[in-house]
Amino acid sequence: MTNPRTADAMSLIDAIRNRLWFQRSVEAVAASLRICGVISLAGGLYHLFIHAASAGFVVIMALMPIVGALLAVMFRRRPDLATAARTADVWFDGKNLMTSAWDLFQRHGRHSSMEELVMARARAVAPQWRQRIASVRPIRYSHPITMPLILTLCGIFLLQLPSKEWLTRFQSETNGRVVYHDRNPAVAHGETVPPISESVSVHENPETGRIPSPSFSPESSLDTGVDPSVPGTRQPGHVESDPRVATRDSVRQFAGGIDGHPGATTNKGGQSANDRGNSEEKGESGVASAKLKVEEIIIQRKANGQGADDTGHELAAEAVTGKQGSAVTTTIPPAQHAQTAFRGIYTPALRAYISRYMQELDTQRVQQP
């Protein structure tokens, strides 16, 4: 390689090898920039039309290809000399002069006159070609930064806009309630959701205490589902310390278990809506009967002088012990384990009724000193 006869040509080939490596690196980075722009735009569109997306997450995802490209550039080996010689012929229309000369440089021994001529011609053109290396564009297409930049800016702009989900929430809030459309198909379909105070009325009964009004229709409350923004509701895994809320959840869990969904302890608005078709088949008589059973238990507990909180707990406990495989761990006296009336007649409508009733209890307890 240090042969002075081949020094010019070898120097050219080496320079082209470096240039080729640089060109490929630039192309890799440019490609990663394009991918970055596409990801940014896609993230922005996702945020705008499908689901609210975190800007930080989108930015991290968009930066991943650039990081990958930079790593590839760092660890990429330079192309071999034969490839560089071929590239020289391609770039400068050498008609395989440098490739042939490179072959001859590698071959030891005596060369024929024609081979000497080829090597001499390669040496002669090497300085001229070397001067022209700088004129070779490092990247084959124009404006490699512009398009990725535009895409990225578009993506960032879209991320700043309110998402469709947020708009839906905002619209619901302006109607008096915050409803997640994905958890409540009724809201998603634009139906009006009455507030609890309108759909459930509570009146004082001297014998039974506070019970829901007979005018309350369990079916009318189905569409509303259960909303986590409503006071007293909670998300899965949350441990509630308030005994009233625990009571409500116990009853709700019981309801889910009887309905064939063990462990359904939390927000099941969407599921309730899905189950509505089944509940309608089970008939309105079952709903009414179950409602009466609940009220009967409450009256009985009140007559025994137990508080409302205890009533709620015991009600839930008794109801739960009436079914098999319940996940509720409340300690229940054996004598009160005979409540099996809800099995088979429980419907999502009843579950909604119980849920509404417990929420009303919560509300009343908060208002009382």
Added chain:
Amino acid sequence: MNTNVHISEQRLQSVYSALCRLRTTLQGVIVGQATLIDELITAILAGGHVLIEGMPGLGKTHLVKGLAACTSLNLSRIQCTPDMMPADITGSEILIGDQSGHHRSEFRPGPIFAPLVLVDEINRATPKAQSALLECMQEHQVTLAGKSYALPQPFWVVATQNPIELEGTYPLPEAQLDRFMFKIKVGYPDDKALLSIIEVSLDNEPTEKLGTVLEKSLIDEIMAQSREVVVAEVVKEASVRLILATHPESGESASTASRRHIRYGSSPRGLQALLRAARMHALLQGRAQVAFEDVRKVALPSLRHRVLLNMESEMDGVDVDAVLIDIINQCLPES
């Protein structure tokens, strides 16, 4: 060392200028057939034989006559007919009586004993007569009665055939076709070329006025130089890929076009012909090394008669040139 390079450069330049002169001279008398002239010069000076296929009256015979005139080589013409016998080509032994009354056999060489042989309408000769050419073209010798007679050097056979004539013709077998380095198709000249033909050859025979452009020593020099033209490894590898791609049974090397249309691919002799012709083509361009474009230029005439289309493609009228162009584009990089 610089002196040697300088001499090599001068030799190359002299060869290049001589080739340019030959080309220009022939283009002056055979108007509108520049490609035909280039391909003929390439194949002949690369030491190969040429099969020219074209309609009557396109100047095939004139071209060969002009080449003979420019190279000062003896031209021998064999007009093939169905009743031609091998001895009519190779020659035969005849009995000659001397004055003492004794008779002895003496070999009378046939028309094949000439540096440049024009075999006109070769497909009208019977297979028996065609086979007489096999040994001559490959071995450059004639064997008769157990005795071999060497043919003159250089020895070139330029055969012509008419593509539309079917009755009373005998298509050349594959073994015979493989002996030809090039199969050149003569196209029809355009209107400007036709006007030039009128001006050049309306009242006289232009080939008669041609003088010698290449002396025999220069021809030998050109042929020797063409053998020294450098072929880079990548060019050799690309040529091998090209030949393998014409074989439908060569696994991954086979191209899609060959799998669909070709029954038999090119022989190794085709590869030799390809690279020899590419070297000569490079010399025609004044280069000392073969480029991909040289291989690309000579690939079609080198291979079109060495690949055999399958029955379906024959029935569908698929052009072998189109199939080969597909394969060439796939195997050889663009220049």
